Amino acid sequence: MNIFLKNIKEGMYYFAELIANLINTTLLLFAFIFVVGPTAIIAKIVGKKFLQAKGGGADMSDNKKKREDFYKQF
Amino acid sequence: MGETNILGISCYYHDSSAALVKNGVVVGAAHEERFTGKKHDTSFPLNAAKFCLDSQGMTIGDIDHIAFYEKPVLKFDRFLSQSIEGFPETAKMFLRAVPFWFTEKLRVPRIVNKKLNYKGNVFFIEHHLSHAAASFLPSPFSNAAIVSVDGVGEWATTTWGEGENNAINLSGQINFPHSLGLFYSTMTAFLGFKVNNDESKIMALRAYGEENKKENEFYKKLKQVVEIRKNGSFALDMKYFSYHRGLKMPSAELSRLLDCPVRKKEERLKQKHKDIAAAGQMVYEEALFNLLNHVQKETGRKNIVIGGGCGLNSVANGKIINKTRFENIWIPPSPGDGGTSVGAALYAYNCILKKERKFIMENAYLGPSFTNKEIKNFLKENKIIYHAFKNEEEIVAKTAKLIDENNIIGWFQGKMEWGPRALGNRSILGNPCNLRAKNRLLKIKERENFRPLCPAVCREDAHKYFHCDNPLPKSTDFITMVYKVKEDWRKRISAVVHVDGTAGLQTIKEKDNPLYYNLIKEFGKLSGVPVIVNTSFNLGGKPIVNTPRDAYDCMMKTGIDCLVIGNYLVYKKENSN
Numbered sequence A: 001m002n003i004f005l006k007n008i009k010e011g012m013y014y015f016a017e018l019i020a021n022l023i024n025t026t027l028l029l030f031a032f033i034f035v036v037g038p039t040a041i042i043a044k045i046v047g048k049k050f051l052q053a054k055g056g057g058a059d060m061s062d063n064k065k066k067r068e069d070f071y072k073q074f
Numbered sequence B: 001m002g003e004t005n006i007l008g009i010s011c012y013y014h015d016s017s018a019a020l021v022k023n024g025v026v027v028g029a030a031h032e033e034r035f036t037g038k039k040h041d042t043s044f045p046l047n048a049a050k051f052c053l054d055s056q057g058m059t060i061g062d063i064d065h066i067a068f069y070e071k072p073v074l075k076f077d078r079f080l081s082q083s084i085e086g087f088p089e090t091a092k093m094f095l096r097a098v099p100f101w102f103t104e105k106l107r108v109p110r111i112v113n114k115k116l117n118y119k120g121n122v123f124f125i126e127h128h129l130s131h132a133a134a135s136f137l138p139s140p141f142s143n144a145a146i147v148s149v150d151g152v153g154e155w156a157t158t159t160w161g162e163g164e165n166n167a168i169n170l171s172g173q174i175n176f177p178h179s180l181g182l183f184y185s186t187m188t189a190f191l192g193f194k195v196n197n198d199e200s201k202i203m204a205l206r207a208y209g210e211e212n213k214k215e216n217e218f219y220k221k222l223k224q225v226v227e228i229r230k231n232g233s234f235a236l237d238m239k240y241f242s243y244h245r246g247l248k249m250p251s252a253e254l255s256r257l258l259d260c261p262v263r264k265k266e267e268r269l270k271q272k273h274k275d276i277a278a279a280g281q282m283v284y285e286e287a288l289f290n291l292l293n294h295v296q297k298e299t300g301r302k303n304i305v306i307g308g309g310c311g312l313n314s315v316a317n318g319k320i321i322n323k324t325r326f327e328n329i330w331i332p333p334s335p336g337d338g339g340t341s342v343g344a345a346l347y348a349y350n351c352i353l354k355k356e357r358k359f360i361m362e363n364a365y366l367g368p369s370f371t372n373k374e375i376k377n378f379l380k381e382n383k384i385i386y387h388a389f390k391n392e393e394e395i396v397a398k399t400a401k402l403i404d405e406n407n408i409i410g411w412f413q414g415k416m417e418w419g420p421r422a423l424g425n426r427s428i429l430g431n432p433c434n435l436r437a438k439n440r441l442l443k444i445k446e447r448e449n450f451r452p453l454c455p456a457v458c459r460e461d462a463h464k465y466f467h468c469d470n471p472l473p474k475s476t477d478f479i480t481m482v483y484k485v486k487e488d489w490r491k492r493i494s495a496v497v498h499v500d501g502t503a504g505l506q507t508i509k510e511k512d513n514p515l516y517y518n519l520i521k522e523f524g525k526l527s528g529v530p531v532i533v534n535t536s537f538n539l540g541g542k543p544i545v546n547t548p549r550d551a552y553d554c555m556m557k558t559g560i561d562c563l564v565i566g567n568y569l570v571y572k573k574e575n576s577n
């Protein structure tokens, strides 16, 4: 009986993981197609290049920053 | 004045690690992979952090600051930019990576709080500042030019600037996707090897290729791939790459250019593959020396420190003094991402808290160690047959004799090394005068026969056997340079001489590791050459051994003849049943 319950529990765990993965992938696919996609299309139309841009990198010179700046994740 | 303790953390990309800086001194540092047994482990370095705290008798309550090695939101910005720019090809990359961003990479403060029970704020230090700090702050120089050459951090792939006392100023950077590290990794993938793991194989293979630029047809072709500019920078022609779209590293266009398909893992290595490796290394070196010469001109400094994963390219490193106007060089034992926990913690202490520099990394012995009592208990509990040495002189005399008799030794002593290389505390040792020993070692390590083994030599003897830079850089202690072996000795120590007459040597100072130093000297008395073979103590595809159990298991699973562990000698043949 114990083994049976254990197997059921394990089965349910895998099933839940499968469902979670399925939902995640669906949501992400949705975001990729309907958020990333249109942004990419608009960027292409207006000629915006994301990767060649020099920007994006932080100003890494040491002496201008305050301690609080290093608490930021950006 | 109270103590200031800072814990540095690096994780979620490759080679996660933790380091502890106590009043400006690095007192402990370790890579997570050594505890989990998973090579290049990227997970949160809980075991490494625990080791750092335990080794100093501290708890998390004693930690004043935690320093994380990069700024996650900036990196996420680059990831999103990549996803948009490469749409729709980036779908796979996007779907795979996004869950990790939201569950781990963008939740560092919460994870630190949850896993370490740390309540304070976390310092986030840019990836390349962490690299720069890891290479400059523990260096022996009070001022130096700093160059970090890497795969990629947040946006920057390459940065340069200067360091003076406890200040670092990075004045130049090259951004993703233009990356010398990713160029080298692309060549690694093109030749059928594993990215972020097998780059050293390309470094070894290039010696079998055509190294004359006029004769190597691939060199001219690869020069079209990397544009080397007069202002010291470089740019990649991205049509030859796919990594920026989250796909395989080289694009089909690169195969067309080189008129060669991507080599399959099991495919036999042909001469053209060796020539491509040589061409890749030559182009990499040209771009690097061009950048370094520009930085030297810009900064006027005589000293150079190198950070970033490309700092592991010891073949190029060994030529820097010759090919540039720099006079002195230092490279840390762990220049790659694994070393950034030290960089982040030192940066917090020296640059954010603005406290003076107190630490020079004289050696890399910063990891876990085991007492003779602990080792003896392990041997007894597991009913392992062992022999006890009376003292250190006996360890040295017996081990030197065993090496001279062509035995392969598992050498487990003192504190584990910081960085990817074994430096005489978690090493496999052998006789450099014996080619059979070399073949046995390659077999033990499951290494391809084109790969060389490293010699270890005492610092004062290095110039006798090798054409080293003069003065001998301190960081040759960390196997960061490849030099030519002197012609007169190549035959004698043939097991450590690569096909082009070079060797990636490790030098040793007596005060850093007297036991290892004396062993090499003693072997010299028996063999006539004070040089031994040193390779990392691990199974192929596994991290370097961490515990007596790891060391014993490694010996029993391989062709290692005996284990010299602390004060004890264990023969494999006596324990084989």
Ligand SMILES: [Fe+2]
Binding pocket: B127, B131, B150, B151, B152, B153, B308, B309, B336, B337
């Ligand atoms: Fe890096």
